[in-house]
Amino acid sequence: MTMMSANRGSKARGVVVAAVVPLMLLTACSSGTGASGSKDGEIRMMVNLTDNLDQSYWEKLVKPFEDKTGLKVKIEGPTGKSVAESFPQQLAAGTAPDVIQSIFPDDDTAPELVDLSGEDWAKNTPMFDEYAIGDAHYAVGVGTQPQSLVYYNKSAFKKAGITATPTTWKELTDDLGELKKAGYTPMQTAGDYQTGLQLQQIYHPTLNQLHPKWQSAVKDEKLTVGETYKPAFQMYADWIDAHYIAKSDVGLNPSQADGNFVAGKAGLYTNGSWFAATLAKAGTLPFDVGVFSPPAADGKSYPGPQGATMANPYMVHKGAADEDGAKQLVEFLVTDPAAIKAQLGSDGVFRKDSDVKQTGVGSQIQAILDDAPALVAVGEGQGNVRLPVTGFNPKFTEVAQSLYTGASPADAAKAIDQWVDENR
Template identity: 30%
Template sequence: MKKVIVLATSALTLAACAPAGSDTQQPTAGKKEISFLVFETPNLTPQYWDEAIKRVTDKHPDIVVKKLVAPSAGERNAYAKQLLASGQLPDVMQAIAPSGLAEGGNLYAWSEEELRNYDYPHSNPLGGKIYQLPYNSQPTPLVYYNKKLFAEAGITAPPKTYAELVDDAAKLKAKGTNPFVVGGGGKDAFAAGYLWMALVGADVYAKQPDFLVKRRKGEVRFSDPLFVRATQKFADLVAKGYVDKAGLSRDYPSTEKAFLDGKGAMYPMGSWFAAVKAPFDVGVFAWPTDSGETVVPSYTGGGPIVNAHSKNLEAARTFALEFNQNAANNDVLVKSDAAIIAIKGYRPPQMGPVYNATLEVLKSGKAVNAFTVETGDDSLLPGVGDKVFALAQEIIAGKADGAAAARALDQEWVKAGGQ
């Protein structure tokens, strides 16, 4: 039987009928067509997605895939909600948070049998059900650093405590080196949030791992002292000149390039950065706590979610499961995006020292949730994550301190329907 795959290469925009950027060719008789929403990054290129899709359709030639591309990685969750609102929810969506979609009965809940091959089959439940395949663990963020710039500033080892981190930042600045590279420009506002995410993990979740569960019940507030202190540390780093404000004009790819070009010593980023080839030696450490305890914000999920009302639901489920469990797909994902695959029996290909160091950091510390990345009952209310990133931009710009940002976040929480 001839193998067929329908691919689209342009970014998707909303339209009154079929989404722009998708191929409207009709599948051959007897074949099942599904749409697949993906997103592109410097690591996850159009070629990556096309080849990964083809590996699945080669095994299941009765499935035809219409690839759809979100406008940006940071906008993919909001974009999926736009498609739902316009009656165009795709059949399968990769790494889209189910919160805000599943509650209305729009997503397929995976069965225990379908989840049996996963290391952490019950990650991120919503109402006791699993809507997203939990196939990839991602520490978010760790701190990747330029060993050459550290050495030039007289820093011989990564910091173990927050006080040591601040001291190292002062040494780097005194040498004329920007301590922290951040982003947040254009459509990639999320790139402004990693310092805040790191601080919430180290200072809030380490003490109250169920903080967002309590926030949903109205038992805690963002304006409580614990959260404000963590946020004020972010503002203090900015006030001391340790954060490169030029990052607010950089999109995500440009932010990564700035670090690779040596425009800063430390780069708080998710574990996927470990796949990048740098022109200098890169080290990695977990964001330090005051006490020196190692805390690693991490998230296991990232797999497909499936439209419960898909016209070809069986094909959509089959495609999603095979896309995640295909060994060749996972090998490529490890090499291209430094994925830490959470599937039983999977053995990753040989990787470089930065990936191996990332694994060691993950294993060395206390695992907590990754702020803004949660997708289950302990996640932010729908839409609030985008407000976090906007507030992070305000902090980097010097327009908000910890208390003001926390109060604003409480206000956004209430607007989103929370207590």
């Protein structure tokens, strides 16, 4: 998950700056070997450990680097609940690792990171410029997680008489009607965080054609979030009223929604590239799965820009005992063909124009990524394209869920604008 800035809004800035003073003093007093706690010839890398990306996965991944350089890489999990929580804590304690995986810089942590702008090997890595802060580049990634994807049940499409995937909103709405007639849940949705996420995902291509870099426009007070999303709220409310979306879905957890699609109950399901891993784990399904990019804005070319995030990002701590060795490790992780291949094979990570062979659903996602005219910031934003608030995604989900319980699109637009105004 992206670690977003805590001091973009003016109301939060005084508290955060006050908190940064002791942090800076601690890291300044703990520079050199003490800052990272590294032993000679050892590079500490903090990663998010998961069931499939466990300690042995990471140790196997860095073994060729160790063999080639003679440097030792120590893989560490977070000391707190996550890397996002642990890194700032370790910075303050003077025990931060040399390399940090899975999170992005924010306004508070950026001064403690190495700017990789001058590294030639970094410049062609995925979404390098999209994650710049000012003119600096603190994060480099292995690949991309496309987010604006619609998975569909090909058997359901055939039964409903749908012969091609939709490229316009009218076509999509018509298809939902045909899927309902054919006995399917037309569009699978879910509760929890996924309600707002799905609505953002399906609307990214349209929104970014109508309002490029819309997050920055909101920050500059040239747009409001409400006016940008009101058409999406209206579309969503219309689908709920037509029973193309089940009102009860707002009570489903995301894994239950996944299960409904896998069981063949739904025609369409908006989700990110990571859902491909869920489908792979499910084994042989009683239907073929297709994937398409959501419709574009009326009168605009299709496909539209693809909402995406940098995947497997790495950052180097400026206080690393061996800063050069840490940079060498990151260079290996994001440029070595074998290391890239290993990482692209996990958690729905893709790389534009990659020659890594994909099959099935993965090959369709790779084609969507390759055909995308642009990769654009999602949700709260990233790098230099950001909203002037933090905590946008949870609030947006709350607003989207209100549409299930009778709020009007105008109510939803007013609610999100009021929240942005109060939290700038």
